[in-house]
Amino acid sequence: MSDLTLFGLSGALRAGSFNTQLLLQAASLFGGNFNQGDLNLPLYNADDETSSGIPATVQLLADQIASADAIVIATPEYNKAPSGVLKNALDWISRTEGKPFAGKPVALISATAGRTGGETALGHLRAWMVPFQPRLLLGNEVQIAGSMREFENGSLISERYTATLTTLMTRLRAEASR
Ligand SMILES: Cc1cc2nc3c(=O)[nH]c(=O)nc-3n(C[C@H](O)[C@H](O)[C@H](O)COP(=O)(O)O)c2cc1C
Numbered sequence: 001m002s003d004l005t006l007f008g009l010s011g012a013l014r015a016g017s018f019n020t021q022l023l024l025q026a027a028s029l030f031g032g033n034f035n036q037g038d039l040n041l042p043l044y045n046a047d048d049e050t051s052s053g054i055p056a057t058v059q060l061l062a063d064q065i066a067s068a069d070a071i072v073i074a075t076p077e078y079n080k081a082p083s084g085v086l087k088n089a090l091d092w093i094s095r096t097e098g099k100p101f102a103g104k105p106v107a108l109i110s111a112t113a114g115r116t117g118g119e120t121a122l123g124h125l126r127a128w129m130v131p132f133q134p135r136l137l138l139g140n141e142v143q144i145a146g147s148m149r150e151f152e153n154g155s156l157i158s159e160r161y162t163a164t165l166t167t168l169m170t171r172l173r174a175e176a177s178r
Pocket of ligand 1 (some may be wrong): 013018113114147
């Protein structure tokens with residue numbers, strides 16, 4: 001099927017982000033349609049929510065998640081956890097109606113400078129996703145260590161990492177087709 005829609009989130013906002021590069025390579029391996037969410041959102045503040053409701057940028061994100069066939073989330077590891085940018089987005093999304101992640105196949109991936117490739121951050125992220133009730137893919141962990149040495153022209157250099165990402169995206173596509 002070439003008409004499946006993958007939706008991607010990158011927990012890093014910087015232009016040269018390795019996580020965004022990883023996300024885009026994942027999308028290319030998945031095939032089909034791809035859209036990326038904009039996580040440049042206001043900081044969650046319950047007073048703002050009470051006075052102004054859900055921001056349009058957050059509602060758009062929730063709608064994009066709800067209408068996708070599968071989701072991939074790439075996060076950097078910041079001080080042994082996923083980025084605050086990603087947590088803020090998840091907190092906002094949790095305030096929207098309709099549980100947009102519920103039942104969706106979701107793959108979690110990471111690229112970090114350190115030697116563990118974001119293993120600790122991914123462990124936290126898996127736990128963070130529990131309230132959203134997605135169909136989380138487990139195994140075939142894509143944890144790119146030494147991120148600054150692992151990308152060239154926007155793609156992974158190593159055959160081993162590329163093979164793991166390919167396997168994960170093949171599984172994600174199969175889950176989305178079920
Ligand atoms: C505030 C901060 C904390 C970081 N903490 C970690 C860490 O705990 N583990 C790690 O492997 N790398 C850590 N790094 C390095 C990032 O993983 C690395 O810069 C990564 O490439 C950032 O993702 P990006 O390329 O998608 O922006 C940290 C970087 C920053 C800015």
